[in-house]
Amino acid sequence: MKRQKVRKLVLLISLLLFPITIYYFSPYLIIQGALESVISGSFIVFGLMLILSVFLGRSFCSYVCPAGALQEASFSFNDKPSKIGKRRYIKYVIWGIWILSVAFCFWRSGGIKKVDPLYMTEYGISIAEPGAYILYYGIIGLILLPSLICGKRAFCHYFCWMAPFMVIGTKIRDQLHLPGLHIEADSNQCISCNKCSKSCPMSLDVAKMVKKEECQDSECILCGVCVDTCPKNVLKYKIKSK
Structure with a gap:
């Protein structure tokens, strides 16, 4: 069980750092960056997720993801199993629409002209002003609510925009027999x-x-x-x- 203690410690650290890192997991900033022909930090992070998942599967979700840490913390309130079934495909619909939107925005802006990992952050920090915490806690609620209502890690199953990158990565690995x-x-x-x-x-x-x-x-x-x-x-x- 030592491994699980280490895993939960890493998740706790990731959660504590979430106000700093949240923009690096933002699907919206990728769209905003695309409209300005900019590759944002979250674009780079999602690309790394895809590449690393070829070898590590979805282990990012269990060992690093702050959204996962939030949901596991909610097990104290609702630890019933989530109903997976066809609901799992909701996230792929969300992801597909989002990917098409990103592609369209880059096309509309004339393509990639700049790479800025710190795009829309204050010296790399996501939440640098008190007013930004309104958005931050709204996202916290968005992540927690499905798990509190539907069961364990329901947000991961139904709505997570990052999961499809890692699922695709594992499919690529299996197809290439890596x-x-x-x-x-x-x-x-x-x-x-x-x-x-x-x-x-x-x-x-x-x-x-x-x-x-x-x-x-x-x-x-x-x-x-x-x-x-x-x-x-x-x-x-x-x-x-x-």
Whole structure:
């Protein structure tokens, strides 16, 4: 469980830094930058997410993302599993419309003319004025509300605009048969205690995946909670190609 303590510590630090970093996760600033022919900091961050996910999957969501930290903090108020199903596709619709909007804005402004990682920040700091906290707390509410109403990490499942980048990255890895971080299972050792499924912060039926020895799912964030919860060490982290 030491790994989970480290993971939660990193998430806590990420959350404390959120007022500084929030603009680097902003989908709106990418559109605003595109209208001015500028590659913004969030554009660069999302590009790095795509590249790193080829090798690390969605582990950013579980180890670094401040929005993930917020939602896991809300488990004290609502720790029921989220209903995933077709609702997971909402985020892809949002992402698709947003990507088309970004492309259109760059086309309208005449293409890329400048790269500015600190675009719209004050010396790299996102929230530098008291009035900006109104927007900040509005975004906090936007992230927390789905989880408080629908269950664990519901915002990740339904609305997150960053998740599709990492899902695409893992799909590219699998298509190219590149090595990357996975979770593997040995079903022969499983005692069907279901602790893995009950502990999963993404509400996945891990026990069912273990039985099939197929632990890949686009909603899996590779947090390792199932690995650390399993009493028989059925689940393990592995780096391999598909």
